[in-house]
Amino acid sequence: MSAPIQLRPDETFLLNVGPQHPATHGVLRVKMQMDGEYIVKAETVLGYVHRMHEKMGENRTYAQYLPNLSRLDYLGALGYTHGHVLAIERAAGIEVPERAEYIRAITVELNRVASHLFWFGAFVMDLGGFSPLMYAIQDREHILDMLEAVTGARLTYCYYRFGGLYNDVDDDFIEAAKRFIPRMRKSLKKYDALVSGNIIFQKRLEGIAPVSAEMCRKYGATGPVARGSGINFDVRKNEPYSVYPEFDFDVPVYHECDSLARYKVRMDEMEQSLRIIEQGLEKLPDGPIMVEKKPKTIKLPVGDYYQAVETARGSFGIRIVSDGDKNAYRLKLRSPTYSNMHLFDEACEGMLIMDALAFMGSLDLVIPEIDR
Amino acid sequence: MGGYFSDIFYGSKSLLIGMSITFREFFKPTVTVQYPYQTLKMSARFRGHIELIADEDGKPKCVACGMCQRACPSGCISLESVSVDIEVDGKVKKKKVLSKYDLDFTKCSLCGQCVENCNFGALEFSKEYNLASTRKEDFHFNLLKRLEERNA
CATH class of the missing domain: 3.30.70.3270 (Alpha-Beta Plaits)
Incomplete structure (x- = not known):
C-alpha cells in the first residue's frame, strides 16, 4: 500500500464501477482512472435515483409530505421523519407531550441499531465474509418485528405526526424491547469475537483510507465518519433536541482516522443506543401521545426554519422557508451521506481498488438519500 | 521476524475463534419462514391497502x-x-x-x-x-x- 506509485498517463485506463454493482450498495457510479490496480483519479456520478423530494415538499402540504421523509434513507427512516416533525413543531409552536417524545427517542434508537446492523453485515460482506450478514439480519429482524407491531410498516415508516404519534405503544412492545436489549448485547459480543478480532478483517482495514479531520471539515462530513477521524460532534449532544438531554450516553470517538476506526465507532454506537433505549423504557412516562388540540391544517408563520437531527449516518438537516401558506416556499434537505460520500474522490487517490471498495463500505452510503 | 510469527499465531487463533462461532450457529434452530409454504400473520396495525x-x-x-x-x-x-x-x-x-x-x-x-x-x-x-x-x-x-x- 505504501509502495510508490509510478504514474504513467499513457497506460491508464478508465474503469466504471456501477451504477449497477453490488459493491456500491445502490445505483452509484464511480468513474475510476486506473493505473494497474491503483486509482489515479476517481469521480462519483450521482443522480440515478433522483426523485425530486425537495420539489415535492414545495407542492405538498406539510402533512402530505410525511411519507416522503422515510423514502430518503430506507435503513434508518425514523430519524429523518423525526427531523421533519421537530422542525414543523418548533416553527408552529406545538408542545409535544413527554410520552410521545420518549417513544420517539426509543424508536429512533431502535432504528439506528437496525441500520448499523445492516451496515455491519453489508460491510463485512464487502470484505468477503458472508455469515455475519446473516447473523446481523437475524438480529435486525427482531427490531423490524417490534417496529412493525407499533408503526404498521417495516421499512418506510410514517409514524410521527405533528404534535405526537400515530398510535401508542403497548405493553407487548415494551416487553419485547426489554427482552431485546440483553440479546443484542450478547450478539455484539459475538460480532466482536467473530469479526473485530479476525486477522484478515483487521489487516484489510487498519491504516487504510485515512480521512483526516481537516478533510472531514472541508467536505462537511458528519456522523460516524467524522467521529472516526477524531471530531467529537454528535447533534444529540452538541445541539440537543427532543428528550436526549435526559439520557446518559457517550459519544464514541476514535482518532485513528482509518476504516477500522469508522467501524469501531458504529459498533460502539450500537451499545450507546441500547443504553438510551434502556433508560427510555425505564423513564417512559404515562400520559397522552398527542397534543390536545390537534392542528387540522398546518400553516407556518412566515420565516426560515432549520432543524438538525443525528441520524444513523450523520447530521440530517431540514430547512423550511415558509411564506405563510399550507406548503413550504422552499424546502431543503441536508443529507449526511451526500457530504460523507464526497470525501471518496479525494481520499481514494493512489489507493488500491480493493481498499477503495472497503473504504466505500466504511462510509455507509445509502444512495436514495444522496440523490433524494 | 518476531512480528511475522506472532501474526501467524494470532491470526490462526482468531480464525479458530471465528470458526467455533460459525460452527455453533449450525446447531441453532432455523428461523427462516418457508414462504409460500408457511406464512406469517400480519400484526394488528399492519398497513396494507x-x-x-x-x-x-x-x-x-x-x-x-x-x-x-x-x-x-x-x-x-x-x-x-x-x-x-x-x-x-x-x-x-x-x-x-x-x-x-x-x-x-x-x-x-x-x-x-x-x-x-x-x-x-x-x-x-x-x-x-x-x-x-x-x-x-x-x-x-x-x-x-x-x-x-x-x-x-
Missing part, C-alpha cells in the same frame, strides 16, 4: 365527503357519488350515496392519511400482502366491488 367498512346493512359507511381524496399525498383515490331520493318519516329527502370508489394502488405510499382523515370510520387497512402481479390493471382496485364480494 385500504378497504371500505360496511355498516349493519352491508352498505358502505362512507358518506362520500371526499376528505380521503383531498388528504391523499399521491392522489390515488377517486370517488364519485350520486344524489338519491330517500323517504324518511314520509318526507322525501336527497342523500349522497357513494357510487364509485377507486384506489390506484400503483401510486399509493401506504402512509395512512386517508384512514386518519376519515371522520366517519369508513376506511380500514387490509391485511393483504400477496399482491404481486405483472399487470398494472391488477392494482386498480374497485373498493365498492370488493366490499360487495366480501359481503356475499
Whole structure:
C-alpha cells in the first residue's frame, strides 16, 4: 500500500464501477482512472435515483409530505421523519407531550441499531465474509418485528405526526424491547469475537483510507465518519433536541482516522443506543401521545426554519422557508451521506481498488438519500 | 521476524475463534419462514391497502365527503357519488350515496392519511400482502366491488 506509485498517463485506463454493482450498495457510479490496480483519479456520478423530494415538499402540504421523509434513507427512516416533525413543531409552536417524545427517542434508537446492523453485515460482506450478514439480519429482524407491531410498516415508516404519534405503544412492545436489549448485547459480543478480532478483517482495514479531520471539515462530513477521524460532534449532544438531554450516553470517538476506526465507532454506537433505549423504557412516562388540540391544517408563520437531527449516518438537516401558506416556499434537505460520500474522490487517490471498495463500505452510503 | 510469527499465531487463533462461532450457529434452530409454504400473520396495525367498512346493512359507511381524496399525498383515490331520493318519516329527502370508489394502488405510499382523515370510520387497512402481479390493471382496485364480494 505504501509502495510508490509510478504514474504513467499513457497506460491508464478508465474503469466504471456501477451504477449497477453490488459493491456500491445502490445505483452509484464511480468513474475510476486506473493505473494497474491503483486509482489515479476517481469521480462519483450521482443522480440515478433522483426523485425530486425537495420539489415535492414545495407542492405538498406539510402533512402530505410525511411519507416522503422515510423514502430518503430506507435503513434508518425514523430519524429523518423525526427531523421533519421537530422542525414543523418548533416553527408552529406545538408542545409535544413527554410520552410521545420518549417513544420517539426509543424508536429512533431502535432504528439506528437496525441500520448499523445492516451496515455491519453489508460491510463485512464487502470484505468477503458472508455469515455475519446473516447473523446481523437475524438480529435486525427482531427490531423490524417490534417496529412493525407499533408503526404498521417495516421499512418506510410514517409514524410521527405533528404534535405526537400515530398510535401508542403497548405493553407487548415494551416487553419485547426489554427482552431485546440483553440479546443484542450478547450478539455484539459475538460480532466482536467473530469479526473485530479476525486477522484478515483487521489487516484489510487498519491504516487504510485515512480521512483526516481537516478533510472531514472541508467536505462537511458528519456522523460516524467524522467521529472516526477524531471530531467529537454528535447533534444529540452538541445541539440537543427532543428528550436526549435526559439520557446518559457517550459519544464514541476514535482518532485513528482509518476504516477500522469508522467501524469501531458504529459498533460502539450500537451499545450507546441500547443504553438510551434502556433508560427510555425505564423513564417512559404515562400520559397522552398527542397534543390536545390537534392542528387540522398546518400553516407556518412566515420565516426560515432549520432543524438538525443525528441520524444513523450523520447530521440530517431540514430547512423550511415558509411564506405563510399550507406548503413550504422552499424546502431543503441536508443529507449526511451526500457530504460523507464526497470525501471518496479525494481520499481514494493512489489507493488500491480493493481498499477503495472497503473504504466505500466504511462510509455507509445509502444512495436514495444522496440523490433524494 | 518476531512480528511475522506472532501474526501467524494470532491470526490462526482468531480464525479458530471465528470458526467455533460459525460452527455453533449450525446447531441453532432455523428461523427462516418457508414462504409460500408457511406464512406469517400480519400484526394488528399492519398497513396494507385500504378497504371500505360496511355498516349493519352491508352498505358502505362512507358518506362520500371526499376528505380521503383531498388528504391523499399521491392522489390515488377517486370517488364519485350520486344524489338519491330517500323517504324518511314520509318526507322525501336527497342523500349522497357513494357510487364509485377507486384506489390506484400503483401510486399509493401506504402512509395512512386517508384512514386518519376519515371522520366517519369508513376506511380500514387490509391485511393483504400477496399482491404481486405483472399487470398494472391488477392494482386498480374497485373498493365498492370488493366490499360487495366480501359481503356475499
